[in-house]
Amino acid sequence: MAEKTINLHYTIDGNNFTTAGQASSNIKKVLKQLGVYPEAIRKAAISMYEGEINTIIHGKGGEANVAISPETITIVFTDNGPGISDIDKAMQEGFSTATDEARELGFGAGMGLPNMKKYSDSMTIESQVGKGTTVTMIIKLN
């Protein structure tokens, strides 16, 4: 486990589906090196990966900031995309505004945000239409 807080920053390219997942891959490796227990790594990896995909599909790119402390993993995605007009609706399984390109990759079926909520211990979404979205997820380590 991390003895003090480790902060990691990633830029997520909104135009490149091919590299999607690199930040999540890196986080998974760091958590393994820190000796975090496997179930927490799994939860963080899935939450982070879905967030990364969402930031590309909907946010047109953005950034991820991850803070790993002895008690928690905090993952914050920020984008300058179109924002979410109805967050409750966006949280429903099956609701999606994704493009055909995202669907061809096996995403965009309205499972991203529900999966992120399912695998994190808490999740908050702040969004302003026309300005962007910030999603904060916390995974507890004890």
Place this chain on the structure above:
Amino acid sequence: MKLKQVSEILHAKVLTKAPWEDLEVQSACGCDLMSDVLAFVKNQALLLTGLVNPQVIRTCEMMDIKTVVFVRGKVPQAPVLELAEDMGITIMTTDFPLYIACGELYKNGLGGRGE
């Protein structure tokens, strides 16, 4: 079930170079929706899919899935195979369609939930 048996049942060809015959899987999932794989798949599973893009491999990495079978004779491009090699994931391709490939494995004792 050992991967050697999987390859025999599916008449599959292995596309990655690392040793694979004695590796074991406890269950299998047939799916083209990666978010469903992320939501439901358990440990030590094998993924059968018709998608052949890098996100299949990334999804497997997140889920600790160590074997992927591409159905309908699909073969991924070289960068996808290289990513799989880097992640220690075994890649197979079978001419069977998804439904038949899943059915053949299930019929031979490979369950869906690792029983």
